[in-house]
Amino acid sequence: MSRRSRLDWSILLWLAAVVVLLFLVILPLGWLAVTSFQAGDGAGLTAGNYVTAFSRRIYLEPIANSFKVAISVAVIAVLMGTPLAWLVSRTDLPGRQFIRPLILAAFVTPSFLGANAWIFLAAPNSGLLNRLWTALFHVEHGPFNIYSLNGLIFVIALYSIPYTFSFVSGTLELMASELEDAATTLGSGPFRTTWQITLPLALPAILGGFLLSFLEALEVFGPPAFILIPARQQVMTTQLYLFFAEFPPKIEVAAAYAMPLLLVTVFLLYVQRRLLGRRRFVTVTGKGGVRRVMSLGRWRWPFFALALVPPALSVIMPYGALLLVSLSRVWGRGPLAPGNLTLYWYRYVLIDNSETRVAILHSLEYGAAAATIAVVVATLIAFIVIRRLVPLGSWLGFIAMAPFVVPGIVLAIGFFAAYTHPPLLLYGTGGILIAAYATRFLPIAFSNGNSVLAGINVDLENAARTLGAGRIRALGAITIPLLRRGILSGWLLVFIPALRELSASVFLFTPRTQVITTKMFDFSDAGNYEAVSTMGIVMMVVTFAIVLAAFRFLGRDVTRSTAVAR
Amino acid sequence: MIVLEGLRKTYGESVAVDSIDLTIKDGEVLALLGPSGCGKTTTLQLLAGFLTPDGGVIRSRERVLSSRSGVVPPERRNMSLIFQSYAVWPHKTVRENVAFGLQVRKVSRAGIATRVGDVLKVVRMAEYGDRYPSELSGGQQQRVALARALVVEPQTLLLDEPLSNLDANLREEMRFEIRRLHDTTGITMVYVTHDQAEAMVTADRIAVMNGGRVEQVGSPHDVYEKPATQFVASFIGRTNTLPGRLVSPGVVETAGGQLRAQDDTGAAAGDAVAVCIRPHHVLLVRPEAPTNELRGKVVRHAYLGESRDYVVLLADGTRVRVQAPPTSEQAMDAAITLYLPVAACRVVAS
Numbered sequence: 001m002s003r004r005s006r007l008d009w010s011i012l013l014w015l016a017a018v019v020v021l022l023f024l025v026i027l028p029l030g031w032l033a034v035t036s037f038q039a040g041d042g043a044g045l046t047a048g049n050y051v052t053a054f055s056r057r058i059y060l061e062p063i064a065n066s067f068k069v070a071i072s073v074a075v076i077a078v079l080m081g082t083p084l085a086w087l088v089s090r091t092d093l094p095g096r097q098f099i100r101p102l103i104l105a106a107f108v109t110p111s112f113l114g115a116n117a118w119i120f121l122a123a124p125n126s127g128l129l130n131r132l133w134t135a136l137f138h139v140e141h142g143p144f145n146i147y148s149l150n151g152l153i154f155v156i157a158l159y160s161i162p163y164t165f166s167f168v169s170g171t172l173e174l175m176a177s178e179l180e181d182a183a184t185t186l187g188s189g190p191f192r193t194t195w196q197i198t199l200p201l202a203l204p205a206i207l208g209g210f211l212l213s214f215l216e217a218l219e220v221f222g223p224p225a226f227i228l229i230p231a232r233q234q235v236m237t238t239q240l241y242l243f244f245a246e247f248p249p250k251i252e253v254a255a256a257y258a259m260p261l262l263l264v265t266v267f268l269l270y271v272q273r274r275l276l277g278r279r280r281f282v283t284v285t286g287k288g289g290v291r292r293v294m295s296l297g298r299w300r301w302p303f304f305a306l307a308l309v310p311p312a313l314s315v316i317m318p319y320g321a322l323l324l325v326s327l328s329r330v331w332g333r334g335p336l337a338p339g340n341l342t343l344y345w346y347r348y349v350l351i352d353n354s355e356t357r358v359a360i361l362h363s364l365e366y367g368a369a370a371a372t373i374a375v376v377v378a379t380l381i382a383f384i385v386i387r388r389l390v391p392l393g394s395w396l397g398f399i400a401m402a403p404f405v406v407p408g409i410v411l412a413i414g415f416f417a418a419y420t421h422p423p424l425l426l427y428g429t430g431g432i433l434i435a436a437y438a439t440r441f442l443p444i445a446f447s448n449g450n451s452v453l454a455g456i457n458v459d460l461e462n463a464a465r466t467l468g469a470g471r472i473r474a475l476g477a478i479t480i481p482l483l484r485r486g487i488l489s490g491w492l493l494v495f496i497p498a499l500r501e502l503s504a505s506v507f508l509f510t511p512r513t514q515v516i517t518t519k520m521f522d523f524s525d526a527g528n529y530e531a532v533s534t535m536g537i538v539m540m541v542v543t544f545a546i547v548l549a550a551f552r553f554l555g556r557d558v559t560r561s562t563a564v565a566r
Numbered sequence: 567m568i569v570l571e572g573l574r575k576t577y578g579e580s581v582a583v584d585s586i587d588l589t590i591k592d593g594e595v596l597a598l599l600g601p602s603g604c605g606k607t608t609t610l611q612l613l614a615g616f617l618t619p620d621g622g623v624i625r626s627r628e629r630v631l632s633s634r635s636g637v638v639p640p641e642r643r644n645m646s647l648i649f650q651s652y653a654v655w656p657h658k659t660v661r662e663n664v665a666f667g668l669q670v671r672k673v674s675r676a677g678i679a680t681r682v683g684d685v686l687k688v689v690r691m692a693e694y695g696d697r698y699p700s701e702l703s704g705g706q707q708q709r710v711a712l713a714r715a716l717v718v719e720p721q722t723l724l725l726d727e728p729l730s731n732l733d734a735n736l737r738e739e740m741r742f743e744i745r746r747l748h749d750t751t752g753i754t755m756v757y758v759t760h761d762q763a764e765a766m767v768t769a770d771r772i773a774v775m776n777g778g779r780v781e782q783v784g785s786p787h788d789v790y791e792k793p794a795t796q797f798v799a800s801f802i803g804r805t806n807t808l809p810g811r812l813v814s815p816g817v818v819e820t821a822g823g824q825l826r827a828q829d830d831t832g833a834a835a836g837d838a839v840a841v842c843i844r845p846h847h848v849l850l851v852r853p854e855a856p857t858n859e860l861r862g863k864v865v866r867h868a869y870l871g872e873s874r875d876y877v878v879l880l881a882d883g884t885r886v887r888v889q890a891p892p893t894s895e896q897a898m899d900a901a902i903t904l905y906l907p908v909a910a911c912r913v914v915a916s
Contacts, residue, residue, distance in 0.1 A: 459653035463711075465640040466614060466647040467667030467718055477666070481657050 010471040014389060017380035018396065023424070024377070024439040025399050028414030029406070035417040036255035049256035059257065062234040066218055069153050069235060073217035074210045076157040080310055081164025082206055086194070087307050089169040091294045094304045102311035107162035108543075109315065110500045112222025112517070113536045115155045117318030119226065120325050120529065122146040126332055128321060147231040152224055156217045158314040163216070164209025171205040172198070190294055204275055211272040215265060219407030221503035226524055236261055237409050237503070244416075244507055251417060258410040266405045326534040345534040356535065359519040360542075366430055366515060367498035370437030371445075371491045377438070378445035379453070379487060383479075386453050397446070404443035411440055412507035430513050433505060437498040444497070445490045452486030492550050496543055567592055568613070568631075568722065568754075572622035575608050582608040584778035585622060590722070595748050595755040597765035600775035601801065606758045609775070610726050613756060614647050615640040626721070641670075646715030648725040652707045654699045660686070660710050661695040667718035685717040688750065689743075705736045712744070716751060725757045729764060741767040762802045766790070774798045792830065796914045799842040806848070806886050809840045809916055818913060821882035825858045827911035840916045845875070845889040847910035850902065858906040862886065864896050878904060 039046045053059055084103070088096045106114075121129050122144035130142025145151060179201065183193040199206075221237040228238055236257070243254035296303055325331045329342045349356045378400060384390060385397040403411060415436045419426035426432040456479065464474040480487075502517040509518040516539050523531040568590040575583040583605040590596050598606040611617045613624060615637050624632040631638050640647075646667075655663055661682055668678045686692045689709040699707055708728065715723055728744070729737045745768050748755055759765050765772050766786040773783045774797070782794040793799035796807055810820035816829040818841050827841045849857075865885075866877035869892065876888040876896060886904060896902055 457651050457653060459649040459651050460655055462614075462616060462640065463647065463649060463653040463655075463714070464666065464670075465616075466643075466645060466724075467714070468641045468670040469666075470639070470641050473670065478655055482655070 032414035085168035115223035160213035382449035408503035574621035597769035
């Protein structure tokens with residue numbers, strides 16, 4: 001017992017992680033709740049904010065709109081995503097190996113960028129498709145109007161298809177063909193089998209896709225901000241923005257208005273977890289089994305044409321439009337007008353305009369800082385939880401995952417409320433954006449850290465301790481080197497979404513702390529669409545460059561890279 | 567010498583280790599043998615300092631290593647542990663794995679190089695120093711784990727089911743290898759296993775554990791030939807158990823009649839006990855030595871080449887297994903007499 005009194009320094013490390021976690025998550029969510037009950041003049045508590053938020057017609061209409069959009073989006077996304085998944089994973093559809101990466105490309109495209117692209121394509125008069133239409137049919141007006149609820153539904157649905165697609169194709173690929181063969185041997189034709197066996201087995205995945213699309217449409221801010229605000233129609237998220245944009249900002253009403261959004265999100269994510277976690281359809285996870293593809297016969301090419309529609313609408317046409325606009329001196333003159341084709345806007349964004357340059361640097365800077373904070377905190381917390389270092393450790397894990405159920409825009413209101421008060425006056429600094437990104441994407445870092453740590457046998461660390469290394473040394477010499485790859489990929493998983501985060505950023509930025517996305521929002525507000533699309537392209541190029549670099553680096557064998565590092 | 571006194575560890579309601587008393591002598595190999603869930607691994611984790619006991623103490627000479635109020639952390643107990651999973655670090659070469667403990671102890675570079683080289687020779691891995699663990703077989707990884715544990719010259723080496731991840735052939739070879747390492751280094755070893763053959767080959771003494779308690783401690787010969795409890799008798803080797811009541815020391819009334827047996831239990835007349843006898847001690851012809859007799863009927867018969875195995879059903883429904891010489895052919899359903907030599911019958915606590 002004589003030497004036991006030496007302090008275990010690792011305790012301080014755990015303590016620091018827990019404190020940061022509480023600051024990042026509990027503080028803003030707590031302030032959000034408190035603020036929703038504060039009187040506007042700061043005098044005492046009141047339920048008045050809730051009355052204001054939910055009694056006026058102009059505030060109730062956005063709620064109805066939000067649910068209309070969410071339901072329509074979910075239905076469309078499932079109706080398009082499910083057959084697409086089936087065609088790609090279970091049939092001999094021509095070119096199916098190209099469809100998959102295109103869907104992935106849609107998945108990594110921020111939906112607000114897609115919304116902008118569709119403005120270029122389908123704005124009432126200036127949209128490229130409308131101009132093509134009027135030129136072809138010699139009529140006054142084209143038929144498309146993106147500035148409408150239907151336009152919004154269309155755009156969000158396009159970028160929600162990947163959820164259903166990846167859930168359903170994941171399920172179908174695990175399903176052994178024997179399940180279908182059993183029906184076939186009983187005399188069932190291929191389409192009856194698909195309808196009565198395959199689809200029902202994929203039902204949990206389809207429902208999962210439906211719920212996630214629904215949620216995404218409910219809490220997304222970018223597309224409605226770009227599409228609906230010019231249309232003078234609102235959904236909940238844009239209405240929340242208007243509470244802020246007014247002078248003086250009605251933070252308290254916004255906080256109250258955000259509560260139902262938060263509750264619905266929590267509830268639906270719970271349902272989705274139950275649904276996918278239930279594993280009642282055990283056969284779907286069945287191992288072995290051969291998976292054969294179904295022959296489409298003479299339907300191959302018609303189906304091919306159909307399968308090409310979603311990728312064309314969500315990737316090929318939008319990126320084409322973005323490129324065209326970013327390369328046009330003046331978008332309205334049309335891409336083919338003489339002297340209009342230019343790199344002017346790239347020069348403008350990257351070199352001439354100091355504000356955009358600073359915004360790009362800010363994005364990289366804040367994203368990197370947030371990713372570092374999130375990964376360090378999340379890894380330490382995951383460590384505490386997995387190694388059961390403290391009683392009630394699982395609660396820490398729960399807190400770290402909590403931001404997952406909070407829409408970015410709601411989190412932003414909490415941050416605004418929390419960091420305009422002591423002890424941390426972060427508003428107006430880059431710190432508030434860093435904290436917001438770190439919090440928003442903490443669950444990604446945490447679940448990544450969790451799965452990486454779970455893959456490391458605790459014996460590896462204990463072996464170091466029996467050989468005389470203390471906790472910290474064992475962590476530094478064994479655990480962290482083993483985690484390095486996982487930690488790096490966790491860092492990227494936070495950095496990339498932080499780089500393109502819009503919904504919290506627009507609430508928290510100030511002119512001195514512009515980032516890429518808020519600058520795009522400003523440009524769009526000012527009608528400078530050439531600059532919007534140029535920045536969008538730059539943002540995607542930067543993202544892909546980072547991902548590619550990371551893949552090259554991570555792709556190396558771990559033992560080799562350790563050898564090189566030494 | 568390490569002493570465990572009244573050592574106890576619980577997890578909520580379940581008792582993993584239930585007041586164990588055990589002495590580990592310097593330089594011996596002690597095996598903790600028992601079925602899974604008997605508390606042997608928990609005992610080892612307590613010894614290593616990864617767990618804090620709920621009661622009792624662990625002492626090394628006069629120094630208290632573990633007690634309810636605190637635990638000397640693993641890194642300061644001068645014990646090495648061999649893990650079931652080997653826990654060879656995949657990001658370090660063989661040499662780096664072995665050198666780690668010496669680096670922690672701030673041994674000079676030159677010192678590390680010599681000692682690592684020496685210990686790799688002892689485990690016959692000298693030519694693999696620059697390999698990564700992924701380039702080694704299971705047995706080789708096991709040797710690396712042994713080298714890594716031995717190079718720091720610990721007072722005690724703890725081994726947690728070290729051979730259970732190896733295939734059968736290698737397992738047999740490594741049993742002797744571990745015994746050889748002990749004989750060359752003279753290190754004290756505590757060896758956890760569920761495999762009785764492994765314990766018998768490697769250990770000087772075996773502590774048979776069951777339900778969180780130590781049922782018997784003794785030499786391999788003792789625990790096999792003189793089991794103290796019914797559990798020990800049945801866990802180590804095959805045995806026949808005939809339950810009954812003690813009439814007087816060495817005499818037990820069973821359902822099939824009165825049996826005479828060796829009795830070290832110190833049980834009192836009237837206590838519930840059992841008589842155990844190994845199948846190969848049961849005879850089909852009357853021996854010269856004093857013997858018990860039981861009558862029964864052959865209900866199962868298997869010819870195994872080296873022996874014949876019979877299952878004999880006694881009148882009261884007890885089944886007795888007999889391992890007889892291959893020449894002793896008995897027909898199915900034949901009524902026969904079994905001879906249970908008194909010297910081979912043992913009274914055990916039930």
